[in-house]
Amino acid sequence: MVYKVGIIGFGKIAQDQHLPAIRANPNFELTAVASQRGLKPNEAKHTFTDYREMLRDLRDLDAVAICTPPQVRHTIAREALEAGKHVLLEKPPAATLSELEDLRRIGHDMRKVVFTTWHAQYNKGVDIARDTLAGRTVKRLVVTWKEDVRHWHPGQQWIWQAGGFGVFDPGINALSIVTKIMPQPVFIKQSDLQFPANRDAPIAAELQFSTGVEGADLRAVFDWRQTGPQTWDIEIDCEGGPLMKLSLGGRRLEVDGEIVADESDDEYPQIYRRFEELLASGQSEVDEAPFRLVGDAFMIGRRVQVEPFQD
Amino acid sequence: MVYKVGIIGFGKIAQDQHLPAIRANPNFELTAVASQRGLKPNEAKHTFTDYREMLRDLRDLDAVAICTPPQVRHTIAREALEAGKHVLLEKPPAATLSELEDLRRIGHDMRKVVFTTWHAQYNKGVDIARDTLAGRTVKRLVVTWKEDVRHWHPGQQWIWQAGGFGVFDPGINALSIVTKIMPQPVFIKQSDLQFPANRDAPIAAELQFSTGVEGADLRAVFDWRQTGPQTWDIEIDCEGGPLMKLSLGGRRLEVDGEIVADESDDEYPQIYRRFEELLASGQSEVDEAPFRLVGDAFMIGRRVQVEPFQD
Structure with a gap:
C-alpha cells in the first residue's frame, strides 16, 4: 500500500x-x-x-x-x-x-x-537504553541539554513569546527520551525557570525529578546560552550498574564506558516507518508524557529573572 | 452497604x-x-x-x-x-x-x-446550566472570580510558593464549572499572570478561551485582591439565547433574569453521594480537564510583576 x-x-x-x-x-x-x-x-x-x-x-x-x-x-x-x-x-x-x-x-x-512524533525517541541507542533499564532501579539521572539558541533559532521571535516554550523547545526532546527509557513514571518535584528580563519564555531551566525512589538523584539542566561545543547528554546510573551515557541527542550510547550504539541520524525515516505501521493497523499513538512534564514544569516552576537576551 | x-x-x-x-x-x-x-x-x-x-x-x-x-x-x-x-x-x-x-x-x-472531586460542580444550578447549554453555541462567557485572599487564606504560606497555584486555587473551581457546563471543549488561547514581586505564585490572572467558534468572546478574570463584596460569577450568552448567570460559586442560577436555582450549600453531601455510586459500580471518575487548563494557563502564560503582597 x-x-x-x-x-x-x-x-x-x-x-x-x-x-x-x-x-x-x-x-x-x-x-x-x-x-x-x-x-x-x-x-x-x-x-x-x-x-x-x-x-x-x-x-x-x-x-x-x-x-x-x-x-x-x-x-x-x-x-x-x-x-x-x-x-x-x-x-x-x-x-x-x-x-x-x-x-x-x-x-x-x-x-x-x-x-x-518525538523525533529524539527514534534512535537505536534510546531503544537499547530502555531495554537495559527495564526492571532496574535508577539511582542517578542527569540530563544536560545545552545549546546556542543564536545558532539554532536565528532571529526566530515566536520561541520567545508566551507559549513559545523557550528552552523547552529543545528540552522536550530530552524529556521525550526520559519518559521513553525510564522504568518508572517520572514526576517533576522542583522547577527553576530563568526568564530574560526582555522575554516571555525561559532561556534556562533546572528540574528535579522523582520516581518515588528515596535518595535517588534525578535532574535536568537546560540552557540556551551555550556557545562552543553543544551538549545533549543523559547519564544514568543504576543500582548494581550499569552506568550509561546517551549523547548527541540519543544517537550515541555508552554502557559502562563501551560504545554500543553510534548511528548516523535516522530519526525521521524511523518516524515514517512507525507511521506506516500505525496506518496499517489503524492505531493512534498519542504520547503526551513529555508535553505533560513541560506543563508541570511551568505550573510548579519558580521564575527567576536574568539579564536581557539580544539576538 | x-x-x-x-x-x-x-x-x-x-x-x-x-x-x-x-x-x-x-x-x-x-x-x-x-x-x-x-x-x-x-x-x-x-x-x-x-x-x-x-x-x-x-x-x-x-x-x-x-x-x-x-x-x-x-x-x-x-x-x-x-x-x-x-x-x-x-x-x-x-x-x-x-x-x-x-x-x-x-x-x-x-x-x-x-x-x-471538584466541589463547585456539585450544585443544581451547574447541572441545569449544563443541560441548558447542550447543543447550543456560546457566544459570550465571562468568568469573574474575585475574592480576598487575606480573608480566605489567612497566613497560609504554601499557596504563595511555586506549585501552590496562587489565585488558581479558587480559580480552578470556576474552571471546573466551565469544563462541566460548556457544550464544546474549551482551550486557553491567552493567559496573563500577575505575580507579586515577593511571591512565586500569581495573585491575579486573565484568561482568554476559545472553543473554535469564530467571534465568540470567552474569558475569565481571577483576582485575589478583592475586599468588600466577593464575586464568583459566570455569565453565559448563547446564540439565540438564553442569557444565563451562575453566581455564588455555582449555587444560584438565573436564566433570562429569572432565578431557577438558589440552593444552600450541598456540595460535599453530593460528593459523597457520587462516591457511593462509584464505589457501588467500581468505576473511577478521574476528571483532569480543570487541572489541565491550569497547566495550560501557566505553560502559555505571560508573567507580569506587580506590587509585593503582604499578609
Missing part, C-alpha cells in the same frame, strides 16, 4: 527532514504541499497556499504531516481529521495539553490515526 | 466539609482519621498520626478521603491504592498533571476507584 501524504507547513523541518524521509520510503507518496509562502518541492503534484483547499480538493489524500509552528496545529489537525485524513504531528503536538487531548478524542471518534 | 472510610489530613476542609458530609450519609462510617497533629473527631474509632499505620493496621477500611495539601497527595494516594483502598481526592487532585495520570493508571491496575 502506498499512502498519499500532504505536508502542511513547508518550513525548515519539513524541507530538511520530512521531505527526504518521505522520498526515501516507497510506501509514501508526497502528493501535495500546503505552504502559506507558496514553497514547493518538485515532486508534489499539487501545491496550495491554503491547507483548507488541500483538504477540500484532494479527496484521495490519506494523511497529512503538520509541520507548522505549534500555535496553529490544533485547528489544522482538527480540520484534517474531520476531513477524514490521518494526522502526523511534529513536536510539540499542540500549543496546549487541552488541545492535544481534543485531537486524541477526535481521532478516536473519526477512526483516524493521530501520531505524536 | 456501609463503606468504612478514613480521612487523611484533618485540616479545615476535612473538619468543615468532609466530616459533616460523612456523618450525614448512612452509607459511610468514619472509621479512622490520620492527622499529623493528632486531631480527631469523637466518632472515629481509630486515630493515627502516620497514615501509613492506618493503611497497614486497618485491613477492613474500604476507602480514604485525602484532604492534605496537594504536594503530598500523590504519594499518599499511591500507597492507599496499593494497600487496596479506594481513594477520594480533594481538589486539586495532585501537585502535577503527571502525578494525576499516575494515580489514574494505578487505580486501573489495582481495580480500585479513584475519584477526583
Whole structure:
C-alpha cells in the first residue's frame, strides 16, 4: 500500500527532514504541499497556499504531516481529521495539553490515526537504553541539554513569546527520551525557570525529578546560552550498574564506558516507518508524557529573572 | 452497604466539609482519621498520626478521603491504592498533571476507584446550566472570580510558593464549572499572570478561551485582591439565547433574569453521594480537564510583576 501524504507547513523541518524521509520510503507518496509562502518541492503534484483547499480538493489524500509552528496545529489537525485524513504531528503536538487531548478524542471518534512524533525517541541507542533499564532501579539521572539558541533559532521571535516554550523547545526532546527509557513514571518535584528580563519564555531551566525512589538523584539542566561545543547528554546510573551515557541527542550510547550504539541520524525515516505501521493497523499513538512534564514544569516552576537576551 | 472510610489530613476542609458530609450519609462510617497533629473527631474509632499505620493496621477500611495539601497527595494516594483502598481526592487532585495520570493508571491496575472531586460542580444550578447549554453555541462567557485572599487564606504560606497555584486555587473551581457546563471543549488561547514581586505564585490572572467558534468572546478574570463584596460569577450568552448567570460559586442560577436555582450549600453531601455510586459500580471518575487548563494557563502564560503582597 502506498499512502498519499500532504505536508502542511513547508518550513525548515519539513524541507530538511520530512521531505527526504518521505522520498526515501516507497510506501509514501508526497502528493501535495500546503505552504502559506507558496514553497514547493518538485515532486508534489499539487501545491496550495491554503491547507483548507488541500483538504477540500484532494479527496484521495490519506494523511497529512503538520509541520507548522505549534500555535496553529490544533485547528489544522482538527480540520484534517474531520476531513477524514490521518494526522502526523511534529513536536510539540499542540500549543496546549487541552488541545492535544481534543485531537486524541477526535481521532478516536473519526477512526483516524493521530501520531505524536518525538523525533529524539527514534534512535537505536534510546531503544537499547530502555531495554537495559527495564526492571532496574535508577539511582542517578542527569540530563544536560545545552545549546546556542543564536545558532539554532536565528532571529526566530515566536520561541520567545508566551507559549513559545523557550528552552523547552529543545528540552522536550530530552524529556521525550526520559519518559521513553525510564522504568518508572517520572514526576517533576522542583522547577527553576530563568526568564530574560526582555522575554516571555525561559532561556534556562533546572528540574528535579522523582520516581518515588528515596535518595535517588534525578535532574535536568537546560540552557540556551551555550556557545562552543553543544551538549545533549543523559547519564544514568543504576543500582548494581550499569552506568550509561546517551549523547548527541540519543544517537550515541555508552554502557559502562563501551560504545554500543553510534548511528548516523535516522530519526525521521524511523518516524515514517512507525507511521506506516500505525496506518496499517489503524492505531493512534498519542504520547503526551513529555508535553505533560513541560506543563508541570511551568505550573510548579519558580521564575527567576536574568539579564536581557539580544539576538 | 456501609463503606468504612478514613480521612487523611484533618485540616479545615476535612473538619468543615468532609466530616459533616460523612456523618450525614448512612452509607459511610468514619472509621479512622490520620492527622499529623493528632486531631480527631469523637466518632472515629481509630486515630493515627502516620497514615501509613492506618493503611497497614486497618485491613477492613474500604476507602480514604485525602484532604492534605496537594504536594503530598500523590504519594499518599499511591500507597492507599496499593494497600487496596479506594481513594477520594480533594481538589486539586495532585501537585502535577503527571502525578494525576499516575494515580489514574494505578487505580486501573489495582481495580480500585479513584475519584477526583471538584466541589463547585456539585450544585443544581451547574447541572441545569449544563443541560441548558447542550447543543447550543456560546457566544459570550465571562468568568469573574474575585475574592480576598487575606480573608480566605489567612497566613497560609504554601499557596504563595511555586506549585501552590496562587489565585488558581479558587480559580480552578470556576474552571471546573466551565469544563462541566460548556457544550464544546474549551482551550486557553491567552493567559496573563500577575505575580507579586515577593511571591512565586500569581495573585491575579486573565484568561482568554476559545472553543473554535469564530467571534465568540470567552474569558475569565481571577483576582485575589478583592475586599468588600466577593464575586464568583459566570455569565453565559448563547446564540439565540438564553442569557444565563451562575453566581455564588455555582449555587444560584438565573436564566433570562429569572432565578431557577438558589440552593444552600450541598456540595460535599453530593460528593459523597457520587462516591457511593462509584464505589457501588467500581468505576473511577478521574476528571483532569480543570487541572489541565491550569497547566495550560501557566505553560502559555505571560508573567507580569506587580506590587509585593503582604499578609
